[in-house]
Amino acid sequence: xxxxxxxxxxxxxxxxxxxxxxxxxxxxxxxxxxxxxxxxxxxxxxxxxxxxxxxxxxxxxxxxxxxxxxxxxxxxxxxxxxxxxxxxxxxxxxxxxxxxxxxxxxxxxxxxxxxxxxxxxxxxxxxxxxxxxxxxxxxxxxxxxxxxxxxxxxxxxxxxxxxxxxxxxxxxxxxxxxxxxxxxxxxxxxxxxxxxxxxxxxxxxxxxxxxxxxxxxxxxxxxxxxxxxxxxxxxxxxxxxxxxxxxxxxxxxxxxxxxxxxxxxxxxxxxxxxxxxxxxxxxxxxxxxxxxxxxxxxxxxxxxxxxxxxxxxxxxxxxxxxxxxxxxxxxxxxxxxxxxxxxxxxxxxxxxxxxxxxxxxxxxxxxxxxxxxxxxxxxxxxxxxxxxxxxxxxxxxxx
Numbered sequence: 142x143x144x145x146x147x148x149x150x151x152x153x154x155x156x157x158x159x160x161x162x163x164x165x166x167x168x169x170x171x172x173x174x175x176x177x178x179x180x181x182x183x184x185x186x187x188x189x190x191x192x193x194x195x196x197x198x199x200x201x202x203x204x205x206x207x208x209x210x211x212x213x214x215x216x217x218x219x220x221x222x223x224x225x226x227x228x229x230x231x232x233x234x235x236x237x238x239x240x241x242x243x244x245x246x247x248x249x250x251x252x253x254x255x256x257x258x259x260x261x262x263x264x265x266x267x268x269x270x271x272x273x274x275x276x277x278x279x280x281x282x283x284x285x286x287x288x289x290x291x292x293x294x295x296x297x298x299x300x301x302x303x304x305x306x307x308x309x310x311x312x313x314x315x316x317x318x319x320x321x322x323x324x325x326x327x328x329x330x331x332x333x334x335x336x337x338x339x340x341x342x343x344x345x346x347x348x349x350x351x352x353x354x355x356x357x358x359x360x361x362x363x364x365x366x367x368x369x370x371x372x373x374x375x376x377x378x379x380x381x382x383x384x385x386x387x388x389x390x391x392x393x394x395x396x397x398x399x400x401x402x403x404x405x406x407x408x409x410x411x412x413x414x415x416x417x418x419x420x421x422x423x424x425x426x427x428x429x430x431x432x433x434x435x436x437x438x439x440x441x442x443x444x445x446x447x448x449x450x451x452x453x454x455x456x457x458x459x460x461x462x463x464x465x466x467x468x469x470x471x472x473x474x475x476x477x478x479x480x481x482x483x484x485x486x487x488x489x490x491x492x493x494x495x496x497x498x499x500x501x502x503x504x505x506x507x508x509x510x511x512x513x514x515x516x517x518x519x520x521x522x523x524x525x526x527x528x529x530x531x532x533x534x535x536x537x538x539x540x
Contacts, residue, residue, distance in 0.1 A: 147184075164511075396435050
């Protein structure tokens, strides 16, 4: 078992205070957006091995079967298949989707054949992996997730009172769901600058009027103010606004449009860089490829809640993938020692209190923001009071 030393990514949308408040450090005034935990080459965690700090990615590369176990290596190759982050948003992230595994493999091969460098700004596929992800709220959290039912979007467009939006509202009311969403979403991504400016003004006006839709329009007006004239703004209105209470989660499968708006959470994802952006960004937007990847279906129940695993204190966040399994242990002062089986590699992250971990003769005490890596084959004894998130690969019957 190793205590992790992790890297904070200072993306502009990050909160300057949320991560320091969680970890008890002093803010430096800069945005602190994501704390990465894992072996992703973009910002691998470091551990103390052989008397020196070493990247977790290098350690796994040198002995993948010893670190990950045979099952994980057979299924995913010699790599840790998931990445964990603490994410702190203070402004909207880009509206985006992720490809499924076959789309990622085909896109990666196609761009390689075209000779597009991996680090090129106009490159879409950085690797061959899909990127399902989940975020669990630690504070009240807001995001956009999945298309609304088309008739709901039609009502919002009608309330903006712009004549040129009426045909789009009609399509959403009358066409089959997939066709309606595809046609209107595609059209919104190609609106003229003049139309986009009108849309932004209409949002601002609607957000200032009294009525049952005022609060909803205020959310999208805030997005418009952050990204004025961006085609992602009208596209985002087709995507549902979600508020999470602490402990609730969102699962983002392939092709589901989403954007985080504000809040602090624990995020887990397959270890991939494949993102197709729809808007709310100054980065590359590949509209033809995007429209091949987006799944044009309404997402009516986006919120995920944890379910208790067996008779223990562990609560699992269900996800229909085998790249990761995320669970939570909320421990009180009187709780005894809990042993976590070790057939798979694990990342353990404390978000509250003080959690003591013991494994293979090593002992680590984690406080909020602290994390540890446990190689396959090591059982972990957990004690102390607080909240511990547990990430593993390929759920097994004994995990």
